[in-house]
Amino acid sequence: MKFLSLLRAELQKTRRSGILWILLAAAVILWIPSILNAEMNFGMQAEGISPEHNFLIQGFMAMAWFMFPASMVVVTVLISQTERIHHGMLKMLALPVSTAKLCLAKFLVLVFYSGMGFLFSVGMYYVSAAIASRTQGYEFVLPPLFVMPEAAAVWASSVPMQAFFWMLAVCIRTPVFSIGTGLASIVPSVLMLNTSVWYLYPMAYPFFVITARYGELAENLSMETIEFFPWLSAAVLITLACLLISCFRFGRAERR
């Protein structure tokens, strides 16, 4: 079975899961406070950031801190649980397909849904920025060429985190533990950013990227700037290690 057709089959399995509605609802709820508190963006001009940039960055910060990692935990639950009902996993393992390929295809489904979550958030950003522009009489809408690279950077920086969550879902069979560990690991991510070894904690990456961008846009704020060493090497190593472990452990419990 080719990898692409495997990927398509995995995507099809989640087609009727309703997960897209949950991602959409999260994106809608995320931007509602931004519309309601739109006038607060004018107060941030003292920091040297324009209101329209502040509007975008604040929304993305709220997303990168809790909503996005938590929704990724939910998607891992979806991917691992759909296969457990009626011993679906056993049937998949009986097929002449490499388990590592199967595991990677499922991981890519997770990455796909995270991308969808981002697209929903960007879409809702445009809707809320348009509404805020109307209510405040000030143009909050930024060009897509500015917004899309921002979103893409945060999304790309979240891949190691997703690999970590996927490893949790594969290695820990008890749902309470895999979900609990995933959700609990999100809570101290802001604390970890204040330590010198933040780059060893993948859950902090998306929030780091967006705060660094905040520091660049706000002239009077001094934030950490992005330095690719040792961050990038740590990120690549963590992603590879998590994927290797999950590929190795995938389906082990069922085959016993």
Place this chain on the structure above:
Amino acid sequence: MSLALECRKIKRTGLTAAFLGGELLASAVPVLNMAYRPELYLHREASPVNVLLGAGWQMMVMLNVLLIVTGACALYHMEYADNAILKMCSLPVKESGLFFGKAFLIAGLSAVFLLMEAVSVAGCAVRWFGTGREVCGEVLRNLGFSLLLLLPAILLALLIASVCKNMWIALGVGVIGVLIATMIPAGQFAASLFPFALPFRTLSGLEQETIRGYVTAGAAETAAISVLEIILLRVRRAFQ
């Protein structure tokens, strides 16, 4: 009977261990705060308990609420997983009894959770602020207040889990509820009455009137969600 049954059911789900792990993590928050940055907190004018709760309560309660949502999903998932709920329904046990058994179980686990946090806060107050035994009264008052405000969150998480047969939908809706709670600012009384947002409030800095408002709201929401669940179960049963 339901409670005893529920206690036996969770034997191999890892729920107790997950709550214990979460408790240790949450109790470590004030200790770590005081151990690594005592200079930030030691010279404040507020009472030691208020300073400690102000510094770490958001994180502690968030862990607690997330565990409650996870626990509620897991408790109902084991009923739905292999249609065990149908077997439960054929027993001479009320479906609402099942719900309240689970609610008592999570409330008990949360009470232990809060107790450990209270011990940790009191210990920090004694160790770093040099307070005497009088701190126990203040900590216990906070504990009672938090437990009451947690009840609506527990019941709502269970209500969501009991309605959704798919675990990810229940978890997704619960997570969205927590997301809403994190976005509600402390000053807005009406908005902070949202069940998942209630536990984020502490006694510090609140006037007697507001405290009474929160206590009444906590009790009223607990009753309202219980009644709503009973109605929902009856309606679902009628259409099955």
